[in-house]
Amino acid sequence: xxxTIGKLFDLTVKKYPNKEALFDVRRNRRYTYKExxxxxxxxxxxxxxxxxxxGDRVSTYLFNNxxxxxAVFACAxxxxxxxxxxxxxxxxxxxxxxxxxxxxxxxxxxxxASTITSIENRYPHISFWFIDDQTPSYAANYQEKxxxxxxxxxxxxxEESDIYAIMYTSGTTGRPKGVIHRHRExxxxxxxxxxxxKLHANDHGLVTAPMFHCAELHxxxxxxxxxxxxxxxxxxxxxxxxxxxxxxxxxxxxxAAPTMWxxxxxxxxxxxxxxxxxxxxxxxxxxAPTLVRACHEKLGISLVQAYGMTEMGPAISxxxxxxxxxxxxxxxxxxxxxxxxxxxxxEHGPSDPDDIVPIGETGEIIVQGxxxxxxxxxxxxxxxxxxxxxxxxxxxxxxxxxxxxxxxKDRVDDMIISGGENIYPREVEDVLYEHSGVLDVAxxxxxxxxxxxxxxxxxxxxxxxxxxxxxDEWCKNSDHLANFKRPRKYIFCDVLPRNxxxxxxxxxxxxxxxxxxxxx
Numbered sequence: 001x002x003x004t005i006g007k008l009f010d011l012t013v014k015k016y017p018n019k020e021a022l023f024d025v026r027r028n029r030r031y032t033y034k035e036x037x038x039x040x041x042x043x044x045x046x047x048x049x050x051x052x053x054x055g056d057r058v059s060t061y062l063f064n065n066x067x068x069x070x071a072v073f074a075c076a077x078x079x080x081x082x083x084x085x086x087x088x089x090x091x092x093x094x095x096x097x098x099x100x101x102x103x104x105x106x107x108x109x110x111x112x113a114s115t116i117t118s119i120e121n122r123y124p125h126i127s128f129w130f131i132d133d134q135t136p137s138y139a140a141n142y143q144e145k146x147x148x149x150x151x152x153x154x155x156x157x158x159e160e161s162d163i164y165a166i167m168y169t170s171g172t173t174g175r176p177k178g179v180i181h182r183h184r185e186x187x188x189x190x191x192x193x194x195x196x197x198k199l200h201a202n203d204h205g206l207v208t209a210p211m212f213h214c215a216e217l218h219x220x221x222x223x224x225x226x227x228x229x230x231x232x233x234x235x236x237x238x239x240x241x242x243x244x245x246x247x248x249x250x251x252x253x254x255x256a257a258p259t260m261w262x263x264x265x266x267x268x269x270x271x272x273x274x275x276x277x278x279x280x281x282x283x284x285x286x287x288a289p290t291l292v293r294a295c296h297e298k299l300g301i302s303l304v305q306a307y308g309m310t311e312m313g314p315a316i317s318x319x320x321x322x323x324x325x326x327x328x329x330x331x332x333x334x335x336x337x338x339x340x341x342x343x344x345x346x347e348h349g350p351s352d353p354d355d356i357v358p359i360g361e362t363g364e365i366i367v368q369g370x371x372x373x374x375x376x377x378x379x380x381x382x383x384x385x386x387x388x389x390x391x392x393x394x395x396x397x398x399x400x401x402x403x404x405x406x407x408x409k410d411r412v413d414d415m416i417i418s419g420g421e422n423i424y425p426r427e428v429e430d431v432l433y434e435h436s437g438v439l440d441v442a443x444x445x446x447x448x449x450x451x452x453x454x455x456x457x458x459x460x461x462x463x464x465x466x467x468x469x470x471x472d473e474w475c476k477n478s479d480h481l482a483n484f485k486r487p488r489k490y491i492f493c494d495v496l497p498r499n500x501x502x503x504x505x506x507x508x509x510x511x512x513x514x515x516x517x518x519x520x
Contacts, residue, residue, distance in 0.1 A: 002160040004183040006077035008190070008226055013037040016201065016228040023249065024066040026235040033228070036070070038151035043074035045149035050105055050127055054079030054156070057103040057166060060212065061085045061094060061112055063235050067131045067142065068211050069221065071107060072165075076183070079158045082165045083178075084212030087111075091118045097168055098123060101178060101377065107131060107142060160184035166377050167214055169310050178377030179310045186218055188370040189313040192335050193223040196318045197253060197281060197304055203229040204276075206245055206254035208237045214314045215283055219306055220255040239263045243272045250276040258287040259440065259498060265294050266439075266462075277301050283308065283315070288433035289328035296324070307331035307408060311392055313371030316340065317406050329430065331398070331406040338369035341391070342400055350388035362399045362409055362424075366391040397424065414506055416445035418453050423485045425455075425506075431481045432457060435474050437466030442496050442504045443487065446513055457487035458509055460496060468492075 017034040024030075031039070052058060058080050062068045068084065075082040083101045085094060094115055098106070103126060108116050110132040120128055120138050128139040135141040164183045168176040193199070205224045209216040211233075224231055232249050234241065237260055245251060256264070261282060280295060283306035295303055302321040308314035317340065319332030334340045342363040344355045357363040372392050375383035386393055397415060398408040409415075409424035416423040425443035432441045440460035445453035459471065468490040475486045497508040 002184070003187050004076060004158045004160055004162070005164050005186060005222070006073060006158060006183075008187060008222075009037070009040070009073045009076070012225055012228045019201075019228065020230050021225070022066055022069065023230070023232045025233060025241075025245065026065065029066065031066070036066075039066075039146070040070050040073045040077065041151050041153040042146040042149040043070055044078050044153050046145045047074060047080060047105060048078060049149070050145075052078070052080050052104050054158075055081060055163065057081045057083045057101050059083040059085055059098065059101060059103040059106045061087060061106060061108040061116065062131070062212070063087050063109065063111060064207050064211050064233050065109065065131065065235065066233060067107060067109075069207075069231075069233065072217070072222075076164060077153060077158070078156050079162055081163050084165075084167065084217070086168070086212055087210065089115075091115045095119045095122065096175070097178075098126065101166055101168075105129060108139075110134070158183065160187065163374075167212075167310055177379055177382060180374045180377055181313065181371075182374055185313055185371045185373070186222065188337075189218050189315065190223045190226045192315065192337075192371070193219050193306075194227055195336065196306075196315075196320065197223070197279060199223055199227050199229060199253070201228040203227070203252045204250060205229055205231050206242065206249070206251045207231060207233040208242055209255050209257060209260065214310050215257070215306070216255055218313055219281065219283065219315055237263075239267050243267055243269070243274065246277050247273045252276055253279045253281065255281040255283070258282055258291060261287070261295055262291055262439070265291070265298055269298055274299060279304060279321070281306060288430050290434050292324050292328050305332060307406065309392075309394055309396075311373045311386065311394075312367060312369060313373075315371075316367045316369060319405075323405075327403075327405050329407065330401075331408045333404055333406070334367075335369065338367060338371075340365065340367050340400070340406055342366075342398060345397075350385050350393050353389045353391045357399075359402055360399055362397055365394045365396045365398045365406070365408070367394065368392070414444070416443075416453050416455060418445070418448070418451045418455065418484060423455060428455060428457065428475075428481065428485055428487065431475060431478045432459065432471060432487075434478075435466070435471060437461060437463035437470065440496050442506060442509060444506050444509050444513065446489070454488045455485060456489045456491065456513060458491045458493055458496060460493060 013033045018032050021033040021036045022031045058075050060068045060071050072082050105127045107129050129142045130139040131142040160183045165181045166178040168178050211217050279302045281304050303324050305319040306315040308316040316338050317332045317334050342357050343351045345364045351364045368391050428443045429441050432438050439462035442458045444456055446456045448454045475481055497505040
């Protein structure tokens, strides 16, 4: 028997039919695994009736809801391809994905209806399903579509090599690409996560990061369902509500991006009883060592970092609990059955996997593993470059230390070259994060006629009284930052632009800096 995402779900339902599976906080609805399975089957039958067949795409443009979780497994059971769309995208960005993925059905909700309304007339071939009340005239109502469908489902023949999902990259450097994942890759990913985070049926997870992103979907939700754990779904991240739910629902484990953990730490933690929380998973962006220490001290929890990318399912390495302080700042060691290499970057094409640099020397991070994508959707050249010679070429710069731990320095595209010296923004950011007056920070390079580039820091203040001179003095006195790496300018802002996975969109900061320069 080949295990697929749909089979994984059915086996859990068979084992724990009467156990609570989902709690949708927004609607105050709770489902046992049996009740949820009936909903999944009803949606699957409704999609079949709509003409959706194996290989057809079904897109979701939703915040965190029971419906997006239901759609993942309904599609998996009939061989349709789930395509979760980032709810932060604007109309033309959504249109780009609809044009590219060509879904037959799109699920959307009230909070995002204005975006769909502005573009729906371009897509007469798409059936739009609305999950809330007051359905727009051009859409069908989701509940009306499924309510009369049978709660049982014909057994469709799905192979582990069939496509399960097309998930679009975050587009931090350009147009997003559709990453193709098959069932077997995500089942493998789930097993790896279960092992690394010691997941079991008695766990209760909180869905607070976006489910359209593989970090939450593949590293949190699916593994929890795989073992039969409970799941509480929060519509959108809200720090105080997360803390309330940890206390109320006795949450044991959940995933959050570093910026979310940082926001939790700013709350009055003494107001909440958080002793049920055993482990926090973080990833999608690096966590400064000072934040790791604060999570240990203030929340009293163990942490596991997953480093990776959508193309790899996403996790390729873990920094486990015992290494969080001794190897703080590292991305950990390669996941089970994964091989990581550091190779010399090639400016004129893909790096050669055999051009390995010595231990401790920086280069491009490339990886092989069982969760690697099959390719980019209808992007043959991009697929060939990304999977050159059977290795995924990440575009990230890093090194392996003598213990086999991976240290991610930065993106190849984000590296700053000043006076002929390579400067990795993350090492500057880590020093600034240590300052008590800094809440958030991003470092970029700015063109300079004399030096090539100079270092610029965008800073969100924790202390409103902190000044540029304070931060400059802090960097001058740091034993971890050479003088040539010190920022030459600080720009204070209210918030840094991040995508849904928590990664800072540095191209927007470069555009802002360019506009400021032109206006001077």
